[in-house]
Amino acid sequence: MAHAVEKIPSYVVAPPPELEREPLVLHNRTPAWISDKIAGIAEGKTPTWWWVALVISVGGMLMMFGMVAYLISTGVGVWGLHQPTAWAWDITNFVFWIGIGHAGTLISAILCLLRQRWRTSINRAAEAMTLFAVVCAGIFPVVHTGRVWFALMPGYLIPFPNANAIWPQFRSPLLWDVFAVSTYGTVSLLFWYTGLIPDLATMRDRAVSKVKKFLYGLFALGWTGSNRHWSNYEKAYLILAGLSTPLVLSVHSVVSFDFAVSQVPGWHTTIFPPYFVAGAIFSGFGMVLTLLVPLRSICGLEDVITTRHIELMCKVILATGSMVGYAYGMEFFIAWYGGNPYELYAFQNRAFGPYWWAYWTMVTCNVISPHLFWFKKLRTSMWFVFLVSIVVNIGMWFERFVIIVTSLHRDYLPSSWDYFRPTYVDVLTFVGSFGLFCTLFLLFMRFLPMIAIAEVKAVTPQADPHHPMGGAKLGGAH
Amino acid sequence: MSTTTAARPYALMGEFDTPASALHAAEVIRDAGYKRWDVHTPFPIHGLDGAMGLRNSRVGWFTFIGGTTGFTLGMLMIWWMGKVDYAIPVGGKPLFSPIFAFPVSYELTILLGAFGTLFGMFLLNRLPRHYHPLLKNPRFRNVTHDKIFVVIECADPKYSDSTTRRLLEEIGARHIELVED
Numbered sequence: 302m303a304h305a306v307e308k309i310p311s312y313v314v315a316p317p318p319e320l321e322r323e324p325l326v327l328h329n330r331t332p333a334w335i336s337d338k339i340a341g342i343a344e345g346k347t348p349t350w351w352w353v354a355l356v357i358s359v360g361g362m363l364m365m366f367g368m369v370a371y372l373i374s375t376g377v378g379v380w381g382l383h384q385p386t387a388w389a390w391d392i393t394n395f396v397f398w399i400g401i402g403h404a405g406t407l408i409s410a411i412l413c414l415l416r417q418r419w420r421t422s423i424n425r426a427a428e429a430m431t432l433f434a435v436v437c438a439g440i441f442p443v444v445h446t447g448r449v450w451f452a453l454m455p456g457y458l459i460p461f462p463n464a465n466a467i468w469p470q471f472r473s474p475l476l477w478d479v480f481a482v483s484t485y486g487t488v489s490l491l492f493w494y495t496g497l498i499p500d501l502a503t504m505r506d507r508a509v510s511k512v513k514k515f516l517y518g519l520f521a522l523g524w525t526g527s528n529r530h531w532s533n534y535e536k537a538y539l540i541l542a543g544l545s546t547p548l549v550l551s552v553h554s555v556v557s558f559d560f561a562v563s564q565v566p567g568w569h570t571t572i573f574p575p576y577f578v579a580g581a582i583f584s585g586f587g588m589v590l591t592l593l594v595p596l597r598s599i600c601g602l603e604d605v606i607t608t609r610h611i612e613l614m615c616k617v618i619l620a621t622g623s624m625v626g627y628a629y630g631m632e633f634f635i636a637w638y639g640g641n642p643y644e645l646y647a648f649q650n651r652a653f654g655p656y657w658w659a660y661w662t663m664v665t666c667n668v669i670s671p672h673l674f675w676f677k678k679l680r681t682s683m684w685f686v687f688l689v690s691i692v693v694n695i696g697m698w699f700e701r702f703v704i705i706v707t708s709l710h711r712d713y714l715p716s717s718w719d720y721f722r723p724t725y726v727d728v729l730t731f732v733g734s735f736g737l738f739c740t741l742f743l744l745f746m747r748f749l750p751m752i753a754i755a756e757v758k759a760v761t762p763q764a765d766p767h768h769p770m771g772g773a774k775l776g777g778a779h
Numbered sequence: 780m781s782t783t784t785a786a787r788p789y790a791l792m793g794e795f796d797t798p799a800s801a802l803h804a805a806e807v808i809r810d811a812g813y814k815r816w817d818v819h820t821p822f823p824i825h826g827l828d829g830a831m832g833l834r835n836s837r838v839g840w841f842t843f844i845g846g847t848t849g850f851t852l853g854m855l856m857i858w859w860m861g862k863v864d865y866a867i868p869v870g871g872k873p874l875f876s877p878i879f880a881f882p883v884s885y886e887l888t889i890l891l892g893a894f895g896t897l898f899g900m901f902l903l904n905r906l907p908r909h910y911h912p913l914l915k916n917p918r919f920r921n922v923t924h925d926k927i928f929v930v931i932e933c934a935d936p937k938y939s940d941s942t943t944r945r946l947l948e949e950i951g952a953r954h955i956e957l958v959e960d
Contacts, residue, residue: 331925332924333924333925336821336923336924336925460856460860466865467865468861468864468865471857471861471879472861472869472879474882476883477882477883477886480882480883480886480887481882484886484889487890487893488889488893491894492893495897499822502923503821505923506920506922506923507920507923507924518909522901522906522907522908522909523906523907523911523914524906525819525911525913525914525919525922526820526821526922526923527818527819528805528817528818528820528823528824528828529817529831529833530904530906531820531823531824532833532836533837533900533904534823534904535823535836536836536838536839537836537838537896537897537899537900540838540839540842540892541893541897544842544846544889544892544893544896545889545893547885548886548889551885551886551889555882555886558882755821755923756822758821758822758925759822759823763797764822764824765825766797766798766799766802766825766827767799771797771798771799772799772800773799774799
């Protein structure tokens with residue numbers, strides 16, 4: 302499968318230097334190279350590192366399931382929760398994971414509408430990340446109800462006729478959240494699967510073993526690459542992008558309503574929806590980089606996920622990180638300017654109260670670290686980008702912790718003030734959720750093309766009928 | 780089975796290397812008046828819809844139907860459940876208001892709109908279709924790799940073995956083959 306670096310044919314007239322753009326696929330790789338390379342990752346021999354990573358991840362996942370089983374069999378008291386801190390790590394983890402998902406949808410939907418063609422190299426893996434993050438997120442609100450069987454039974458969260466003849470409470474933002482998150486998970490899955498159909502057909506046509514051919518073929522639905530199909534397919538893809546864009550903006554808005562619609566000082570603010578959405582995209586890009594920076598070198602994908610792709614993602618982190626920093630400042634300003642002493646106290650308590658360490662960790666990670674990406678040298682240093690992406694993940698977890706715990710632990714009655722401490726069950730459940738996430742991601746990259754093959758081919762000059770390399774005669778037009 | 784029936788011809792398939800040549804071929808076949816033909820490509824080619832004379836896709840109607848169903852269903856569900864079937868008065872708050880019913884109805888609009896889009900696409904494309912004469916052809920496997928195939932069905936009223944083959948030769952097909960059903 303070794304391909305030499307393709308030379309650009311001499312009949313291709315180079316554009317003037319000021320119009321020259323860095324290509325999306327480096328070294329002038331051909332469509333054939335792209336299928337061989339990307340499908341090859343899922344077809345080749347299973348690498349040892351994959352097995353090692355899988356064993357560790359499955360270990361983490363089983364640990365989480367063990368902790369959840371312990372919680373269900375004993376009660377939510379095994380977590381550190383008690384009045385007035387009735388929400389802590391559970392909802393922090395929920396918001397953390399659901400936020401991570403948002404980068405995948407931003408890349409697949411919003412960047413598609415904005416015609417950012419560089420998204421094709423990263424959208425598949427980012428969408429997979431979204432799905433797996435939503436799976437992790439879904440666990441926490443369900444198990445935090447304690448008597449989980451009620452939460453899962455149709456009729457309590459999902460409207461369904463039940464023995465009590467009672468319906469869910471649609472005036473509650475918590476129920477809006479049920480609809481927002483389940484719609485988000487479902488539509489993300491549909492969008493992801495739609496994108497996969499042509500690539501599953503590629504895998505089907507390349508498969509050697511009968512079982513693989515059958516399974517890939519089953520899910521490829523008999524795709525033949527017909528242009529009459531592509532025409533409807535492309536329209537459906539565009540519409541799904543158009544539907545996912547208001548969806549992704551609404552999901553974290555609705556998550557923020559869980560807080561903003563309440564009367565709790567520190568939560569009851571109108572800035573929450575846009576601030577949560579910006580934070581979600583910020584954290585999600587952090588996770589995309591955490592996953593893709595190592596994977597691009599392990600799988601040898603530097604020509605497809607180029608330094609430019611990484612740099613562009615760093616710029617998104619810089620932009621959304623700045624929005625998050627602005628929101629932190631504005632929250633404080635309004636707490637003072639609004640003239641509500643309880644609101645002001647909530648914020649003073651955040652920065653200088655007993656949880657000052659969490660607040661300043663959040664500020665360091667989320668406000669200061671993204672500004673390092675003003676420097677091109679740092680944006681192009683892969684080790685540095687990887688490091689900052691992890692810092693961003695940590696910072697965004699702390700943001701949710703700060704919002705939830707510091708607003709709750711000192712309520713209106715000083716006699717009930719408290720200092721929340723997590724138990725080992727809290728910690729291990731959260732750590733284990735990374736095991737679940739990584740297990741799903743490892744399985745994805747082993748069995749499915751982790752980059753959208755057909756979409757990457759479509760952005761190469763070889764696929765452009767008006768480019769000399771796509772066969773157009775000199776002069777541009779066919 | 781006692782008799783073996785000879786395989787019927789399904790279509791004439793011509794292979795092309797570059798998107799520009801396929802685009803040009805599509806224009807010629809469109810102008811020659813063929814109706815039952817198609818271009819199979821590994822990636823969507825910009826401008827091929829026009830070259831084939833395809834109309835704008837109608838997937839959007841399915842999205843519209845799905846979306847409006849979702850919104851109406853959401854509003855009606857919340858109104859009926861909370862105001863008609865089992866009212867729970869809390870703090871003098873209204874039993875129904877389009878404001879608090881909006882987030883859920885909005886999500887349902889998107890949910891059913893997305894299902895409408897996907898299933899509309901499947902319906903228009905007649906997918907899933909796991910059996911297809913082309914999928915039996917070993918050469919056709921390259922369609923998901925890097926080759927483009929122009930396929931003219933024998934059922935086309937204008938189809939004739941010799942002229943259609945000559946047409947494909949003239950427009951620059953690299954390899955021409957009769958595909959059997």
